[in-house]
Amino acid sequence: PPAQLGGGYNAPSQTPEQVAAAARAQAAAAGPDAALRSASVTKDAAAALRVKDYPTAHQLASQAIVLNAANAQALNFRAIASNRMHRFTDAVTDASAALALVPGNAPALQTRSWAFAKQGLFQEALQDAEATLARDPSNPYAYQNKAMALAGMKDRAGALDALRRSAALDPRFQNRLERALQMPEAQDLPLLFDDEAAPRTTAAPAPPPKTAKRFARLAMLSGVGGILIALGILHVVSASWREKVSMTIRRVLAPSDAVGSDAPVMTATPVPSSPGDAFWLQYELIKEIGLGGMGVVYEAQDRSLERRVAVKKMRDEIRIDPHERRRFVNEAKLVAQLRHPNIVDIYAIVEEGQEVYLVFE
Secondary structure (H helix, E strand, O other), rough: OOOOOOOOOOOOOOOOHHHHHHHHHHHHOOHHHHHHHHHHHHHEEEEEHOOOOHHHHHHHHHHHHHHHHHHHHHHHHHHHHHHHHOOOOHHHHHHHHHHOOOOHHHHHHHHHHHHHHHHOHHHHHEEEHHHHHHHOOHHHHHHHHHHHHHHOOOHHHHHHHHHHHHHHHOHHHHHHHHHHHHOOOOOOOHHHHHHOOOOOOOOOOOOOOOOHHHHHHHHHHHHHHHHHHHHHHHHOOOOOHHHHHHHHHHHHHHOOOOOOHHHHHOOOOOOOOOOOOOOHEEEEEEEEEEOOOOEEEEEEEEOOEEEEEEEEEEEEHHHHHHHHHHHHHHHHHHHHHHOOOOOOEEEEEEEEEEEEEEEOO
């Protein structure tokens, strides 16, 4: 049940371990078919978030959670939607539940940090931002969340330092840094993070006609199609050029105001929906343990063989590239043929739909 937040944040009565155990028990009782349906609905929720249709994203994520209470990704997606709908209490509850299932997950920490800060719980927001940076020191969104928390705590120097670090990592945040430097010292820096600064007393603008929405989405899809064709041509030209263009495209398509609540959708560190995908019915996810250029690595337990394993999941922007996906799998097959005390063994290479998993000792 949602935590009751009165004047401040009250931690749930259950421990994270109890929350996770209860969710996994419900998921096991629902069965594998429900878990697979939950994973499918979660992908629809992610699509709704990317076009900023937050009510639909919230509804779809809720459906996914009903199907699979242990779907951490759906919990985080619903928290993101709640943040954008100014339901910060609900966002904290869902992000905390996701973290109970996948402790230390950076996207869920960022989502909760944003929600804490928006409630004025700046110390809690700072703790989550620092926890993210401890795992990923080059995360510009975490520095943005840290800056917002420090600004709320009246630490202007600390907030400016965090903004500088964020802008150095991601040029999209340069504008916010410049505005912060131009603000008088007497003015509150938290105003920089009010991404919805329109007065609440005025009526909301009328929604655009449905035909206009359909046209906008069609135009967006056409543009993405052109980008994909261009990337296909780049495969013939140069790997370095391909990487540069891919990075540029990801930056352009990312929302300009992505700070805390949008960042988990756009980053390449998704919360695996254990056991929301069929793969995770075979393995019990324990925690995220690493992030690299090709994938994210989780510690897991092989349910049938009862042994600990490392699972490497291919990053989203890599797996949608047929050439990179093929190279990823071929390199894994090559390593699987090697035997040496300093080379970890590969137990399995699993291609499930669009996903690619490597299971290591």
